[in-house]
Amino acid sequence: MSSEDFLRLDLQLCFPLYAASRAMVQAYTPLLSKLGLTYPQYLVMLVLWETDGVSVKELGEKLYLDSGTLTPLLKRLETLAFVRRERSKEDARSVRVSLTPQGRALRRKAASIPEAIACRTGLTMEELARLRRDVQRLFESVSR
Amino acid sequence: MSSEDFLRLDLQLCFPLYAASRAMVQAYTPLLSKLGLTYPQYLVMLVLWETDGVSVKELGEKLYLDSGTLTPLLKRLETLAFVRRERSKEDARSVRVSLTPQGRALRRKAASIPEAIACRTGLTMEELARLRRDVQRLFESVSR
DNA sequence: GCCAATTCAGTTGCGCGCAATTGAATTGCG
DNA sequence: CGCAATTCAATTGCGCGCAACTGAATTGGC
Numbered sequence: 181m182s183s184e185d186f187l188r189l190d191l192q193l194c195f196p197l198y199a200a201s202r203a204m205v206q207a208y209t210p211l212l213s214k215l216g217l218t219y220p221q222y223l224v225m226l227v228l229w230e231t232d233g234v235s236v237k238e239l240g241e242k243l244y245l246d247s248g249t250l251t252p253l254l255k256r257l258e259t260l261a262f263v264r265r266e267r268s269k270e271d272a273r274s275v276r277v278s279l280t281p282q283g284r285a286l287r288r289k290a291a292s293i294p295e296a297i298a299c300r301t302g303l304t305m306e307e308l309a310r311l312r313r314d315v316q317r318l319f320e321s322v323s324r
Numbered sequence: 325m326s327s328e329d330f331l332r333l334d335l336q337l338c339f340p341l342y343a344a345s346r347a348m349v350q351a352y353t354p355l356l357s358k359l360g361l362t363y364p365q366y367l368v369m370l371v372l373w374e375t376d377g378v379s380v381k382e383l384g385e386k387l388y389l390d391s392g393t394l395t396p397l398l399k400r401l402e403t404l405a406f407v408r409r410e411r412s413k414e415d416a417r418s419v420r421v422s423l424t425p426q427g428r429a430l431r432r433k434a435a436s437i438p439e440a441i442a443c444r445t446g447l448t449m450e451e452l453a454r455l456r457r458d459v460q461r462l463f464e465s466v467s468r
Numbered sequence: 469g470c471c472a473a474t475t476c477a478g479t480t481g482c483g484c485g486c487a488a489t490t491g492a493a494t495t496g497c498g
Numbered sequence: 499c500g501c502a503a504t505t506c507a508a509t510t511g512c513g514c515g516c517a518a519c520t521g522a523a524t525t526g527g528c
Contacts, residue, residue: 194345272524
């Protein structure tokens with residue numbers, strides 16, 4: 181097997197990962213569109229539901245996204261009235277993002293989504309947990 | 325554990341998948357930029373290196389991408405002189421994509437990439453193969 | 469206290485992805 | 499044959515991702 185054989189599409193890891201990631205996002209899409217959210221917007225809401233009032237920097241660290249992605253996304257969430265954005269009093273470079281009452285209320289509507297998605301995977305909770313752990317390890321290896 | 329607990333970011337499968345997919349593409353990026361390619365363009369080249377002269381439809385079936393993504397991408401590959409696009413004689417609705425000599429020559433320059441990426445994952449060949457299979461199965465479950 | 473270095477969010481530009489639509493070509497049914 | 503339904507690629511519009519850069523605010527060394 182020569183080094184060029186490794187160029188075969190069916191032998192690559194990245195391509196299935198890329199295809200699976202997009203397919204999972206597509207599975208979320210009809211559920212999220214009922215809430216008026218895209219998948220990346222949903223990720224931001226997940227963070228805020230856990231920890232309200234984070235800075236753009238902290239959001240970026242949790243989601244591995246930069247301000248070039250987050251700033252316009254957060255502006256859209258603000259237009260939707262799910263979040264507020266305000267310059268920090270202590271450090272005027274920083275912007276704090278916090279939930280509006282509507283943003284907080286959205287959490288209950290989103291509560292059924294994770295289980296619906298888990299079903300779509302056809303995996304048991306144990307298989308899901310193992311795959312998540314393996315993919316997380318891969319991420320950690322690759323992202324440095 | 326209530327249904328809202330499943331909204332925790334660290335319990336989701338999709339988010340690690342999404343992060344890992346992007347991190348892997350980022351690992352490819354410096355290697356591919358030497359060839360003048362983006363990752364999706366590289367995927368198209370992988371298909372053409374295996375099967376030259378496929379239609380846009382066939383490319384889409386192999387890569388799970390539609391004409392809205394492929395048409396402009398292929399135009400860019402054409403501008404780079406790696407592929408040619410021409411209406412099929414037999415069926416004028418279809419467009420056949422084929423490699424130019426430069427496109428074919430690029431394969432040798434790309435030959436070292438898969439191994440370099442495999443190293444970055446920190447996984448053995450067996451672990452890589454197993455993860456690829458698991459992710460592929462996930463994709464098949466979710467994408468219907 | 470000063471000022472260079474750093475840290476923030478924001479902006480610009482570009483290439484995807486993808487839904488929705490268009491228009492041309494082909495197919496298939498009566 | 500005739501024409502409606504289908505199949506193609508292309509287009510439009512929008513929301514990411516991300517590299518590169520900007521400008522304002524803060525920090526740290528002296």
